[in-house]
Amino acid sequence: MEEAPDIQTELENKFGTGLLSPQGTRDDISTFWVPKDRILETLRYLKRDIPGPFAMLYDLTAIDERLRNHRDGQPESDFSVVYHLLSFDRNQDVRLKVALKGDRPRLPSSVSVWPAANWYEREVYDMFGVTFDGHPNLRRILMPPTWKGHPLRKEHPARATEMGIFQLTEEKAVAEEAAARFRPEEWGMKPAVGDVDYMFLNMGPQHPSTHGVLRIMLALDGEQIVDAALDIGYHHRGAEKMAERQSWHTFIPYTDRIDYLGGVMNNLPYVLAVEKLAGIRAPDKAKVIRVMMAEFFRIASHLVFYGTFGQDLGALSPVFFTFNDRERVFDVVEAVTGGRMHPMWFRIGGVAQDLPNGWERLVKEFVDYFPPRLAEYDKLLMQSPILKARAKGVGSYTREDAVEWGVTGPGLRACGFEWDFRKKRPYSGYEQFQFDIPVGQNGDCYDRAVVRVEEMRQSLRIIEQCLKNMPEGPYMADHPLATPPLKKRTMHDIETLITHFLGVSWGPVIPPGEASYGIEATKGNNGYYLISDGNTGAYRARIRTPSFAHLQMIPYIGRGLLVPDLVALLGSIDYVLADVDR
């Protein structure tokens, strides 16, 4: 990160010393504990008044601290709520923590500062039972409304076998159905205004264009959307809870399934965060391989977007073409990793294997094959007057809106904001690659598509550079915590053998600490905030996904659109429900 003003001094100048208590973390993000009654004014100051404001609420989450052993120097706390803010002007992050005591703690809501805090606070309430006073609609978000308990609390069981046998009795089924019923007043919607009666349309969770199990409840005047409410959580699988019971190494396959179109792209922020905690530096070859495979998956994911976006707008054929091309990407992925959609191939300290013999030819073939196809799709889709009429000027938002709601990735760049984490905060050696950041101008559905199409071309450029400049050397770091550990010396001395045995059976013991790492994933910024308590697994793993933030914005942009526009909007956002619900 570039030289930034010292945030601590600035905050102390404003609020006086003694308010903040800084905490050291393994990443470079300044972290402060703020008293509960001062948090809102601190947030407000950081968002609005400080020079180079922290305009984006990057993440808001909580930690159940009750069983944590290594909390050296941190204020006493049962539950800590964490605000992660991002400043584009400074290219700097700041993390604020609030210590809360008691079993059912309360905290003032920050929705008045950031509208985007709405869903995040609901999630913290749902997962930890922390109540946010003044929240407009504090209800469960990921778990069903009938759920007992708060899953991410340490006392909540993680395995189904700990919970007794599940039976869906008649009464239970009826009660669940009743709980899922849409009641407009609960979402602040009115059934009628004046002499206009609205029609409420339940779109999803099973609908051809919600791209998965998403439920949108629409209040319609004719076909015009008056208001919308989103119900998510149908794809919730408790990835964050699973991280707490898996070892550092065995959690990697779960990350693949977060953004299930992103493949190894999902592994990257996780292994980077773990490497930061453990102090591992991946060797150059591993970095370049990671970049190459991640870019292949960016192409694969954008191809799915391209085809389904066309389909959402009624074009039947593109989806077949783009899925065909995606197969070619998978041919390469398959040869390199052995897997296709979920190769779970990155490792703590490197990658699983060296590249296979003859990989250059496969990659070269794809690099030659793909550009003419893209040119053809331009004619078929992007230049089609009907598609332009459907997508231009539809579902647009400004750069300010995007920052306010936590939009990252192509959705942000479509508003004309040249912000790509690969360029602004290079990781895994991206600073050594030449590529452009495509931007749009109007932030509408069409520009979002334009940005993604151009990104595929840029990804291809990066892959070509990987092909030409693949370094020699090891593909795994020579570090005791790299997993699976290198085996070459295990048969020579007993110490190495023991370390290897423990590293393989228990998995590595990562030193206590906290680190987060966000990367430019296929849909936007995907970040992992990991807390190690000096154990073989994460004490807490927070997964910050781009789609969560993007979906929250839909009611805001969707008002006034027609139903077909909403479909175009959903397609252009390019979310993955597993990425939303985790």
Add this chain to the structure above:
Amino acid sequence: MCEAARSILVVVGVLAGAIAIAAGLIWVERRLLALWQDRLGPNRVGPFGLLQVMADMIKIMTKEDWVPPFADRAVFVLAPAIIVVTALLSFAIIPFAPGIGVVDLNVGLLFFLAMSSLGVYSVAFAGWASGNKYSLLGGLRAAAQMLSYEVFMGLSLMGVVILAGSFNLRTIVEAQEDMWFCIPQFLGLVIFVIAGVAETHRLPFDLPEAETELVAGYHTEYSGMKFGMFFVGEYIGVTLISALVVTLFFGGWNGPVLPPIVWFLLKTSLFICLFILLRATFPRPRFDQLLGFGWKVMLPVSLANLLVTGAVTLARG
């Protein structure tokens, strides 16, 4: 006696032919779409997958005939019948070849327009009677779309009527012996084809059943053979519009060497393929754009076409 037997034979032949072609089209469309989409399509049942249609038919016939409890039963059952009946009735006026045709109506073209207007009831009833919000939206869209496109579909044909001096399709075909009407009536042709696509609500004008928006629009709640009727009705519609395009603009059965009926069928098949190609190519416009295009572009153009055709015909005396 012989004359009566012959008419019955023709009637049965046309009916069977239209239904057989419509059913066969399901296979043709799936294979052609597959070809254009880099796929194989149905190729397993029988030679070239030809028997796929039979398999589909058996499946659809043996399916449970289910009417949702919340539907308006009588109307729900009636709706799919209407579309098939009106489309099939329209075939009555098509002259397939000299001497082959069901009736020789002197208001043939008007009869076709009347039947296609009646077809609107089918989708409107289906959308209304299903008791489903998606169906309702689909039914509303269908009604608005078909009513609007009906207007200039009719107007676009008036140029042909002026040139031929008759509403009788047989006379119109005979009037094209020297020059097909697609040349003097090029605008009329374009408008009629566009309106025809809209009438049969196929892509890009498939808004009433827009899958990605309205699930399946007006036939969301239909299954089994009732759905099959809508499905076949659509293909009968496609065949009908193609046959009309050939009759009105491409000289009907006229053509050298080959027998007239072969010419007619060849030309019709060509236009059916065009319909399928359209489906493989275009995205779908939005509802208001579709109606706006209709009233703001198609209507003035078809009126201008009518005016110019009338003026030229008058000037020539």
